[in-house]
Amino acid sequence: MDIRAQISMVFHLDKCIGCHTCSIACKNVWTDRKGAEYMWWNNVETKPGTGYPHRWEDQEDYKGGWEKKGDKVELKGAGKFRGLKNIFHNPSQPVMDDYYEPWTYKYSDLIDSPEGDDQPTARPVSLITGKHIDLKSGPNWDDDLSGSEIYAKNDPNFSVLDKQEQEDLFKLEKMVMSYLPRICNHCLNPACLASCPSGAIYKRGEDGVVLINQEVCRAWRMCVTSCPYKKSYYNWSSGKSEKCILCYPRIEAGEVPACMHSCVGRIRYLGVLLYDADKLESVVHMDENKLIDGQMDAIVNPHDPEIIEQARKNGIHDSMIEAAQKSPIYKWVKEWGLALPLHAEYRTIPMLFYVPPLLPIMGNVSENIYDNKNETYFTSIDQCRLPIKYLAGLFSAGDEGRIRHVLKKLMAVRIHRRGESVGDIEKEYVAGALKEVGMSPEMGEAIYKLSSLCTFEERFVVPASHREEAIEMTKMVLEQKGEVGFGFSDRPDRVL
Amino acid sequence: MLNLFLFVILPYVAIILELVVSIYRYYNNSYKFSSLSSEFLESDQLFWGSVPFHYGIITILLGHVIGFLFPSHVLAFGAVPVRLLIIEVTALIFGLLALFGLIMLVKRRMTDPRVQVVSTKMDFFILILLLLQVASGVGTAVMYRWGMNWYAISMVPYLKSLVFFKPDMSYVASMPWMVKFHIVNAFLIIAVLPFTRLLHFLVLPVHYLWRSWQVVIWNYDRKKIRKSK
Numbered sequence A: 001m002d003i004r005a006q007i008s009m010v011f012h013l014d015k016c017i018g019c020h021t022c023s024i025a026c027k028n029v030w031t032d033r034k035g036a037e038y039m040w041w042n043n044v045e046t047k048p049g050t051g052y053p054h055r056w057e058d059q060e061d062y063k064g065g066w067e068k069k070g071d072k073v074e075l076k077g078a079g080k081f082r083g084l085k086n087i088f089h090n091p092s093q094p095v096m097d098d099y100y101e102p103w104t105y106k107y108s109d110l111i112d113s114p115e116g117d118d119q120p121t122a123r124p125v126s127l128i129t130g131k132h133i134d135l136k137s138g139p140n141w142d143d144d145l146s147g148s149e150i151y152a153k154n155d156p157n158f159s160v161l162d163k164q165e166q167e168d169l170f171k172l173e174k175m176v177m178s179y180l181p182r183i184c185n186h187c188l189n190p191a192c193l194a195s196c197p198s199g200a201i202y203k204r205g206e207d208g209v210v211l212i213n214q215e216v217c218r219a220w221r222m223c224v225t226s227c228p229y230k231k232s233y234y235n236w237s238s239g240k241s242e243k244c245i246l247c248y249p250r251i252e253a254g255e256v257p258a259c260m261h262s263c264v265g266r267i268r269y270l271g272v273l274l275y276d277a278d279k280l281e282s283v284v285h286m287d288e289n290k291l292i293d294g295q296m297d298a299i300v301n302p303h304d305p306e307i308i309e310q311a312r313k314n315g316i317h318d319s320m321i322e323a324a325q326k327s328p329i330y331k332w333v334k335e336w337g338l339a340l341p342l343h344a345e346y347r348t349i350p351m352l353f354y355v356p357p358l359l360p361i362m363g364n365v366s367e368n369i370y371d372n373k374n375e376t377y378f379t380s381i382d383q384c385r386l387p388i389k390y391l392a393g394l395f396s397a398g399d400e401g402r403i404r405h406v407l408k409k410l411m412a413v414r415i416h417r418r419g420e421s422v423g424d425i426e427k428e429y430v431a432g433a434l435k436e437v438g439m440s441p442e443m444g445e446a447i448y449k450l451s452s453l454c455t456f457e458e459r460f461v462v463p464a465s466h467r468e469e470a471i472e473m474t475k476m477v478l479e480q481k482g483e484v485g486f487g488f489s490d491r492p493d494r495v496l
Numbered sequence B: 001m002l003n004l005f006l007f008v009i010l011p012y013v014a015i016i017l018e019l020v021v022s023i024y025r026y027y028n029n030s031y032k033f034s035s036l037s038s039e040f041l042e043s044d045q046l047f048w049g050s051v052p053f054h055y056g057i058i059t060i061l062l063g064h065v066i067g068f069l070f071p072s073h074v075l076a077f078g079a080v081p082v083r084l085l086i087i088e089v090t091a092l093i094f095g096l097l098a099l100f101g102l103i104m105l106v107k108r109r110m111t112d113p114r115v116q117v118v119s120t121k122m123d124f125f126i127l128i129l130l131l132l133q134v135a136s137g138v139g140t141a142v143m144y145r146w147g148m149n150w151y152a153i154s155m156v157p158y159l160k161s162l163v164f165f166k167p168d169m170s171y172v173a174s175m176p177w178m179v180k181f182h183i184v185n186a187f188l189i190i191a192v193l194p195f196t197r198l199l200h201f202l203v204l205p206v207h208y209l210w211r212s213w214q215v216v217i218w219n220y221d222r223k224k225i226r227k228s229k
């Protein structure tokens, strides 16, 4: 047993209002720089949609992630041999036009233009070349299903739906969409890391954050190809790849990442998970339908005394273990089994989990009264406008049963709450619904509370790191005292 | 006097510069120790430039190195005319490949507006030096045949004399001007190499081949902790 700690996230999709506040917070803090203008470490996509970069989920084209061939699991588009072979020109690396060409407007024209018959306009100019460009697409061009013909209809996830089902999705009275906010998943088996020829990418032992060392990165760009979520970006100006750093300077201080702190819908949760690193290798090699079970099995119970002992042995600080016990993530993911990883089939073991959207519940209108009570408790789920099959393609590696089960649980919570607050449903009906999904009323209440009434402290449980003690572990403190302290990258001696 | 400067002083200066500057830069500014890739801005033309150039130039360089290290074996191997012919033709093909790639690279850098944004004067300078180098190499191969043999017989001793600090210019003095140019230009490239994007080949990521797939870095010594308890 090799117990490690991972800072993980849960995004509750039913709550996301698609406001992009998270993206802006991230942009302002981290990527408002030359070379990074086009990067959105945090982005919010409309599903169905093609996302950012365009059709990123089409791995036949982008060749991201891992692939199981026979018993072996290998990187799809990079790796020791394939990567070095393609080092002079990487055929599956996305180029700027797969994202968009960043631009600004020539505002000075508004003031400087000579007098004339027409209003002066501020024309768009490229942030790359400084020349005028005609805008053809940009970030979130597909927001809220706009331009469906180009975007939503080309969603790679439609491959599981037949033609009729696809067409149905775009009938006016059946239109449906949901938001999908995405950041780096800080995976347990990161493909970006495995593909980096320079060894510039690493996972931090203490909290599992995946980082790119900018000093070591030599612009081979294999990470851009091999991250199946396309969350590693190449900075064309500095010649280094960059990615979401989970606001680690904030996390180390016990603060919350900018995107999560600013989230308007309060859909985001952050906390510690403990996992058994010894199990990872076998999880990575599992069959597609076992992957999520395997991942769940590798995440261990932080209350178990044996786990605690093993965690301590590995140098995990008590404050970290305590945070793991209070972790909202553990509840969503393990205790309640409501949150699922995005595209588990890429085999990177992503540690960002999603509570799938239950929207919209298709109720009945009888005698002018809208009612979502059904004959059997959960018939409405299968009438859900967003086909279960589609959701399964996103969140459960195609396993519809798993999605249906999660949606039923979410539904049961609603039935339970309706019983409590409106009180127009019989007690037996509520009890029956809860029983069918194996949920106690207390659990239903707890889920409701953490979904709707959660405080900041309940959503985010982040222990500050213990850098001060980290030094004591490797060095004699008294010796260290006279040495270089904070603020020098080198010894300040003057002798050559 | 000019010969002394070109064939003795320049080589030493070039190699010293190369070593000192690249080592200094590696340890003091490793951040900039790479080639600024522009594939993100322009990919299609890059393919037709970068791939032929790299495969061509690497093969040709390898040929030079093998000839330098094992001249007698090379000579013995080349004693059979068919073999000599095969080597000669292959070398010419790879040389032309490199030349073609280089021309494409120069064209791309001069014409693509996005790539121009990330191009420096040094990029053009080194591209032109390389172009001259490969062109003079291909020219030599065409005009002065059986280079594999005469390289082993008269160029290798000259290079060896430099390596052993007993410089002997007599071998090169009688060479045709194109060969002389090829030599001088080569040392020029070596001299400016650490100041250009070319130095990326010094950090070729070969260690990737035997490193483990995943890398986890701890800010404390994990083994120590695990053992002590």
Ligand code: SF4
Binding pocket: A015, A016, A017, A018, A019, A020, A021, A022, A023, A044, A179, A181, A262, A263, A264, A265, A266, A267
């Ligand atoms: S800030 Fe929150 S609610 Fe708004 S788009 Fe981002 S994740 Fe959704």
